[in-house]
Amino acid sequence: MPLRNTADAWGLVSRAIHWLMFALIGAQIVVGLLLEDLPKGSALRGFAFDAHETAGVVALLLVFARLAWRASNPAPEAQGSDLVRRLAAYGHAALYALMIAIPVAGMAMVDLKGHQVAFFAWEFPDLLPKNEALARGLAEAHETLAWALVLLVAGHVAAALWHHVALKDRTLARMLGRA
């Protein structure tokens, strides 16, 4: 099984990062939505915040790795008409932008609240001066952008299924490694 992409197939590395990030981002959204409901001061709350922050930073590192891999290893040619391919390119660019903006907003929000961002057993240094108002704004942005990602992924899944069922091309099959 080739590791690198070819002109018409995704290699193992691209597929593994795509599906790993799908699982990671799905878990981030579920855990993120539960965070504020956990009892204040409980060990579970502290652990869940640390886990959400750590996994979010991992997701950010993975998206940079993914973009670097993509730059050194071009994506297979998109399938469909010119319009479909252009829409897919804009949609994918927007997915990448959100995958970067959401964790960056999360990290800045935590820092501006006066906390240190957790990363496994370590903590990031305190980089920004405490600013509650800006932290609240970024919390709003973090949440709104996360909902925008959910909507865009819904459209992305619909597009993948539409390629498969209506256009009957190999778009979905090749991301699943079945083509």
Ligand code: HEM
């Ligand atoms: C792909 C990455 C991420 C996704 C998809 C994500 C998603 C979410 C979602 C959906 C919420 C619930 C929002 C709400 O109801 O207010 C949330 C809350 C939160 N997220 Fe993230 N997040 C990510 C990364 C991060 C990172 C990297 C940090 C910090 C280092 C972070 C810190 C927080 C905090 C502290 C909350 C608690 C709610 C708040 O204070 O507003 N997140 N996240």
Ligand code: HEM
């Ligand atoms: C968090 C969820 C997801 C995100 C952020 C995401 C993101 C992306 C991105 C950015 C690309 C473009 C890759 C590139 O050109 O570099 C892509 C491709 C693709 N995704 Fe997803 N994806 C997600 C979930 C899914 C799911 C659930 C499906 C299946 C139903 C799916 C099916 C595909 C397919 C088939 C492609 C290949 C498109 C092509 O060959 O042109 N994705 N995804």
